[in-house]
Every structure is written in C-alpha cells, then in structure tokens.
Amino acid sequence: MPIFRGIFKTPAHRKYNYNPRYFDAESEELQERLQNAEKLKAEGAEGSKARILFGLRRGGYSAESESMRKKSAMRSNMLLLGIIVVLIVISVFLIEAYLPLLLQEMEGK
Numbered sequence: 001m002p003i004f005r006g007i008f009k010t011p012a013h014r015k016y017n018y019n020p021r022y023f024d025a026e027s028e029e030l031q032e033r034l035q036n037a038e039k040l041k042a043e044g045a046e047g048s049k050a051r052i053l054f055g056l057r058r059g060g061y062s063a064e065s066e067s068m069r070k071k072s073a074m075r076s077n078m079l080l081l082g083i084i085v086v087l088i089v090i091s092v093f094l095i096e097a098y099l100p101l102l103l104q105e106m107e108g109k
Contacts, residue, residue: 003028036050
C-alpha cells in the first residue's frame with residue numbers, strides 16, 4: 001500500500017522568503033518620476049499616450065494644461081451666457097407679442 005500512497009500524495013507548499021538587503025523608497029520614487037518625465041517628453045505615439053494618460057490622472061498639472069483648462073472654461077462660460085441672452089430675447093419677444101392677446105382673452109371671459 002505505501003507505493004500507491006506516494007503516487008496520490010499532494011506536494012507540500014513551498015515558501016519563498018526573500019528579504020532585500022537594501023531598499024530606498026525615495027530613490028525608487030525619484031526613478032519612477034524620472035521615467036515618467038522621459039515618457040512625457042518622448043515624441044510619437046507613445047509620448048502622446050503618456051501625455052494623455054498624465055492629463056487624465058488626478059494631480060496631473062502643467063502650465064499648458066492649466067491655460068488650456070482656462071480657455072475651455074471661458075469658452076463654456078461664453079456659450080452659456082450666449083444661450084441665456086438668446087432665451088431672454090425670445091422670452092421678451094413672446095411676452096410682448098402674446099401677453100396682450102392673453103389679457104384680452106382673460107378679460108373677455
């Protein structure tokens with residue numbers, strides 16, 4: 001019977017205990033930031049992808065993105081202001097045109 005027991009026995013778990021000798025979190029973070037900066041400066045499709053990804057992340061800030069954001073906000077505000085002005089003009093026109101008719105109808109009844 002011991003022969004069959006060795007065939008169907010599951011192996012024991014192996015443990016991997018590796019402890020690094022030296023780790024500097026600040027230098028690792030610095031290296032990662034330098035690599036990201038190199039990706040952002042790169043030309044071509046990869047550089048474009050990196051810049052888009054950086055802009056979509058929270059905290060992604062640059063002077064160019066700030067000016068672009070301000071231009072976009074100004075354009076949006078101007079469009080909203082234009083729409084409000086057009087709606088006010090239409091409302092005034094409709095009130096001037098149809099309010100006397102409505103008042104006459106109400107007095108006649």
